[in-house]
Amino acid sequence: MTTDVLVxxxxxxxxxxxxxxxxxxxDVTVVTGDLGRAASGVAAGMLAPVTEAAFTETPLLHLNLAALDRWDGFAGELARAAGTDPGLRRHPTLSVAATPDDAARLRDLGRWLGAQGQPCQTLTSRELRSREPLVAPTVRSALLVERDWSCDNRRLWRALRLAAEAAGVRTxxxxxxxxxxxxxRVTGVRLADGSGWRAGRVVLATGADAGGHDLPFALPVRPVKGQVxxxxxGAEPQLQHTVRAFSQGFEVYLVPRADGELVVGATVEDRGFDDRVTAGGVYELLRDARRVVPVxxxxxxxxxxxxxxxxxxDNAPVLGPSPLDGLTLGVGLYRNGVLLTPLVADVLAGWVAEGVWDExxxxxxxxxxxADRPS
Ligand SMILES: Cc1cc2nc3c(=O)[nH]c(=O)nc-3n(C[C@H](O)[C@H](O)[C@H](O)COP(=O)(O)OP(=O)(O)OC[C@H]3O[C@@H](n4cnc5c(N)ncnc54)[C@H](O)[C@@H]3O)c2cc1C
Incomplete structure (x- = not known):
């Protein structure tokens, strides 16, 4: 079987x-393994270039900001193409501080973001509670980040599958x-069932599995486990903002959806492909969530x-050309894969279809x- 591009x-x-x-x-064909393995269905769906930013990752901050700029247009176009709402929510994020150490950390973050051209507003405890009454009274201050939004990643994924199918993509x-x-030069792919596809252009978008492929070059991608x-x-009041906090050195975030769901995440564990949900992981997430938002x-x-x-x-994605002509990489999106999806899809499609590289x-x-090529 032959296709123009095999994803x-x-x-x-x-x-x-x-x-x-x-x-x-x-003519595009997607070959995909178990969708239940995909991070895309587990993620919390924060679109958070600012509150995800780390002091050492300035290039990634700029890529993530560019990705957020794509979201408005992308969500509208996708909704029209798929005939369903992809779940974008333009509500701001509150990064809150419960201890003096947290407050100092937020001040440092606020200063650094200001220096990067991303000023955020610091809220006092009273200002915070008038905006988000469900935050615990023990919280002392917060950074209000107007353009850290969220998206229901499951709705988004469903909308993308519908739009892709409507555009003629074969899965x-x-x-x-x-x-x-x-x-x-890449010539195609061989599947585990013995079948094959011939294609002069192949896009690798295999998430955390990307580091395990048999390729003539090393791809430094590894799985980092997250429990969510x-x-x-029910009848209880609902959070309006995404709320992020540090509790005893670990971060917890609470991401509300329009339909009453509240996503609470996430552990960060270097344990390979371990998919167990542990008593300790669930306990800590619930404990920390209650500490910040008691309801x-x-x-x-x-x-x-x-x-x-x-x-x-380096916590940043691996995008574009590979040492094999015709093999394009879209892997390693780590903590920002939902946020980056619209921009990365444009970058990869421009490269694969037209040879145009987005600087x-x-x-x-x-x-x-x-380069670390296996023999
Ligand atoms: C706990 C958690 C919370 C997160 N929260 C956020 C968040 O708030 N915001 C954000 O932006 N990002 C978040 N992320 C990150 C985001 O989920 C990922 O970066 C993104 O989903 C990666 O998408 P992907 O398409 O690259 O990979 P995946 O969604 O993992 O999909 C890869 C697919 O490739 C298939 N595959 C693998 N190997 C093969 C093969 N050999 N042949 C065929 N198919 C194969 C797999 O079966 C899978 O279906 C979170 C991730 C986790 C785990």
Whole structure:
């Protein structure tokens, strides 16, 4: 079987890229393994370039900000193409401080963000409670981040699958065992069931599995486990903002959805592909959530899941060309894969379909890592 572009992996990145490629008139096939393994269905859905920012990751901050700028237009276009709401919520985020140490950390973060051209407003305890009455009285101050939004990633993913299908993308269940190549050029893929696809252009979008493929070059992607809870409000009042806090050195976030769901996350664990939800993980998330937003303890505990963030050595994605001609990389989106989806899909589709490279993605090519080719 032959196709113009073969996309490996049907998570957010693979599906969005396939949609964008099909819109350009290409014949596109997605081969995807178990969608239940995908981080795209586990994520909390924060679109948070600012509150996810780390002092050492300025290039990533700029990529994430550019991604957020794409969201308004992207969500509208996707809603029209899919005929369903992709779940974008333009409510601000509150990064809150419960202890003097937290307050000092937030002040430092606020100063650094100001220096990056991203001023945030500091709220006193009274200002905070008039905006978000459900935050605990023990919280002393907060940073209000107007443009850290959220999106219901499951709705988004569903909308992308519908839009891709409507644009003519073919989806084939299966596991790609080998990317085939000849004389340094990709020629197609071989699946675990023995079948094969011939394609001169292949996009690798396999999330946390990306580091395990048999390729003639090293791809430094590893799984970082995260446990996440989904709570459901009944008659209880609901949070209006995403709230993020540090509690005893660990971060907890609470991300409200329009339909009464509250996502509470997440642990960060370097444990390979361990998918167990642990008593300790659930306990700590519920404890920390209640400490920051006490009413959350009254909600129904609807779901406990674990997933794998696709991490890289510098926490930034690996995008674009690879040492194999025709093989394009869209992996390693780590903690920001939902946020980055619209921008990354455009970058990859422009590169694959037209050979146009978006300079904003230049710092995120594979060749920033030392070449470490397996023999
Ligand atoms: C706990 C947690 C919370 C998160 N919260 C956020 C958040 O708030 N905001 C945010 O922006 N991001 C968040 N993320 C990160 C985000 O979920 C990921 O970066 C993003 O979903 C990655 O999407 P992907 O399409 O690259 O990979 P995935 O969604 O993992 O999809 C990869 C797909 O590839 C398939 N596959 C793998 N190998 C093969 C193969 N050999 N052949 C065929 N198919 C294959 C898999 O079966 C899977 O379906 C979170 C992640 C986790 C785990």
């Amino acid at each position: 490996v992996g049907g998570g957010l990145v693979g599906t969005a890229t396939a949609w964008r490629l099909a819109q350009r008139g290409l 084939v269940p299966g596991t790609v065992e080998r990317v085939e190549h000849d004389d340094g 809870l989904r709570l459901r409000a 959350s303890a009254e909600y129904e505990l609807a779901e406990c899941r674990a997933g794998w963030r696709p991490a890289t050595p 904003r993605a230049e710092p995120f090519r594979l060749d920033r890592f030392p």
